[in-house]
Amino acid sequence: MLTYNFENRTAIVTGGSRGIGAATVKALLQAKATVVAVYSSNDEAANRFKESLGDLAANLTLSKLNVADYAQAEEFFRQFDEAHPTLDILVNSAGIRRDAVAAMMPEESWRSVIDVNLTGAFIMSKLAIQRMLQKRYGRIVHVTSPSGRMGIEGQSNYAASKAGLVAMAKSICKETARRNITVNCVSPGFIDTDFISSLPPEQLDAYRKSVPMKRFGTPEDVANAILFFASEESSYITGSVLEITGGLA
Ligand SMILES: NC(=O)c1ccc[n+]([C@@H]2O[C@H](COP(=O)([O-])OP(=O)(O)OC[C@H]3O[C@@H](n4cnc5c(N)ncnc54)[C@H](OP(=O)(O)O)[C@@H]3O)[C@@H](O)[C@H]2O)c1
Structure with a gap:
């Protein structure tokens, strides 16, 4: 097992109360990071996850926030700044799907998926980068999907949001590369x-x-890759996409 040391590093993980985000939060805590886990509505799942962490939860804060809402995100970061001197890592794992073939897809399903998966990741990245620029250090990791590369029936909204994340990463990384x-x-x-x-x-x-x-992958399979990108050791890798698919082409 690879071991990392994230002591004195602070991370925000959106979608950090369940699934891939929760596994990432746990792995970061095990590696001694301070973590703020963002979720949108399911208090019960968030609290259950926190309880399951036992002593590790000492360095975890849960925060309820809709990442697609700019005003809520600004308020979240205002409170974050009061509690944490710096931000080192942002993992954008919050995501939803509302599948339907395009001809039958309600406009709301298109908009909500783009809002949460793409606009939400943009808002969180923008506000995170403003903080990271001051320190000249930062690690941002988006969770995209092969759907965005190859397209999947019934997922025009989801695939578009995930392809957008890759394009966004490839653009923003050029803006931030000189600041590490x-x-x-x-x-x-x-x-x-x-x-x-x-x-x-x-x-x-x-x-x-x-x-x-x-077999399907485990959330931990993905968390392992996220921790690599979140670590200092990946310092010369930016704008890249790593597939964790068990060979699915
Ligand atoms: N699982 C897969 O097979 C798979 C494959 C490829 C990509 N992905 C991507 O991986 C990411 C995580 O997926 P998962 O499987 O871990 O999903 P999950 O188990 O359904 O967890 C989703 C998490 O995102 C949070 N969330 C949803 N909408 C949000 C919003 N508007 N603002 C803030 N938080 C929000 C949820 O909070 P609540 O609990 O409050 O709802 C929950 O913590 C997603 O971006 C997904 O597209 C997943």
Whole structure:
């Protein structure tokens, strides 16, 4: 196992109460980081996650925030500044899906997915970078998806939001490179979280069979890659996308 030391590093992880975000929060805490985990509405899941961490939770703050709401994000960062002298790491894992074929997709499903997955990540990145610039150090990691690269039926909104994240990372990394702020993406395949658990069993079966490794990934599989991009050791990597898919092409 790779071991990292994030002592004296502070991280914000959006979507940090469940799934991939929660596994990332746990791994960061185990590596001695101070972490603020953002979630949007499910207090019960957030509190359950915090309780499951035991002593590790001492360095965790839970924060309820809709990342797509600029005013809420500004207020979140105002409070963050009061409690934390610097920000080193931002992981944008908050994400939703509202699948439907384009001809039947309600406009609201298009807008909400773009708002949370893409605009939310932009808002959080913008406000994070303003803080990172002062310190001339930062690590930003977006969670994209192969859907954004290859397209998936019923996911025009989701695929567009995830392709947008990659384009956004490749643009922002050019703006921040001279200040040692890297911006990278991880692209998980099928990962065993609430995000896909509501799919029909036959569809889950078909998806599993389509993976060369014949299994879904775990949230920890993705957290391992996120921690690499969040670490000092990845200092010369920016604007890149790492796929964690068990071989799914
Ligand atoms: N699981 C997969 O197979 C898979 C594959 C590729 C990419 N991804 C991407 O990986 C990321 C994490 O997925 P996951 O599987 O960990 O999802 P998940 O288990 O459904 O967790 C989603 C997390 O995002 C939070 N969230 C949702 N909307 C938010 C908003 N508007 N503002 C702030 N937080 C919000 C949720 O908070 P609440 O609990 O309050 O709702 C929760 O903490 C997503 O971006 C997803 O697109 C997942």
